[in-house]
Amino acid sequence: xxxxxxxxxxxxxxxxxxxxxxxxxxxxxxxxxxxxxxxxxxxxxxxxxxxxxxxxxxxxxxxxxxxxxxxxxxxxxxxxxxxxxxxxxxxxxxxxxxxxxxxxxxxxxxxxxxxxxxxxxxxxxxxxxxxxxxxxxxxxxxxxxxxxxxxxxxxxxxxxxxxxxxxxxxxxxxxxxxxxxxxxxxxxxxxxxxxxxxxxxxxxxxxxxxxxxxxxxxxxxxxxxxxxxxx
Numbered sequence: 032x033x034x035x036x037x038x039x040x041x042x043x044x045x046x047x048x049x050x051x052x053x054x055x056x057x058x059x060x061x062x063x064x065x066x067x068x069x070x071x072x073x074x075x076x077x078x079x080x081x082x083x084x085x086x087x088x089x090x091x092x093x094x095x096x097x098x099x100x101x102x103x104x105x106x107x108x109x110x111x112x113x114x115x116x117x118x119x120x121x122x123x124x125x126x127x128x129x130x131x132x133x134x135x136x137x138x139x140x141x142x143x144x145x146x147x148x149x150x151x152x153x154x155x156x157x158x159x160x161x162x163x164x165x166x167x168x169x170x171x172x173x174x175x176x177x178x179x180x181x182x183x184x185x186x187x188x189x190x191x192x193x194x195x196x197x198x199x200x201x202x203x204x205x206x207x208x209x210x211x212x213x214x215x216x217x218x219x220x221x222x223x224x225x226x227x228x229x230x231x232x233x234x235x236x237x238x239x240x241x242x243x244x245x246x247x248x249x250x251x252x253x254x255x256x257x258x259x260x261x262x
Contacts, residue, residue, distance in 0.1 A: 143210075
């Protein structure tokens with residue numbers, strides 16, 4: 032039987048080096064690889080390029096790596112909840128590529144599918160188009176965007192089996208499935224780890240063929256980025 036299980040997050044990040052490119056799943060604070068981020072924090076790996084929909088918040092998620100200046104470049108879509116991110120950007124301490132959210136998702140998907148470039152109307156006529164090829168199709172202009180790939184992809188799933196098959200829960204699915212396909216090494220952390228064969232094949236979102244390492248996480252906080260209630 033195929034067994035891709037490692038004992039913990041520290042073992043799962045073996046091989047990470049300064050200057051690498053990482054993908055980190057999640058949307059806001061939902062579905063983020065909390066344990067892997069903590070392990071990267073402790074490893075003190077630096078000069079990272081991080082591809083993530085957002086940068087967490089100041090004291091949680093990817094924001095922890097920003098606070099310790101382990102990240103040199105962010106490739107993201109939405110970063111409005113992180114004051115330290117804003118400070119580093121305005122101070123010239125952090126390189127940032129801001130990408131329309133749909134384009135970010137498709138560039139990651141293209142990386143996993145082996146498609147080096149594609150055309151999208153998003154960003155035509157804006158700063159997003161600077162330095163990029165624009166073509167016209169059926170009377171409409173489209174912008175060429177290139178794939179995104181990473182040395183490591185860190186994803187978070189609800190359930191996984193020892194062969195690396197993954198099931199995500201609700202909105203925590205977000206960017207995780209596409210990032211799982213676009214990393215040279217994909218590390219999956221799961222809330223529940225079961226023997227191979229126990230997951231219903233019809234419910235699997237990410238096939239184990241894309242996952243190289245898997246471990247059962249612990250102590251998940253599952254913070255809510257903003258909570259609004261009636262007075």
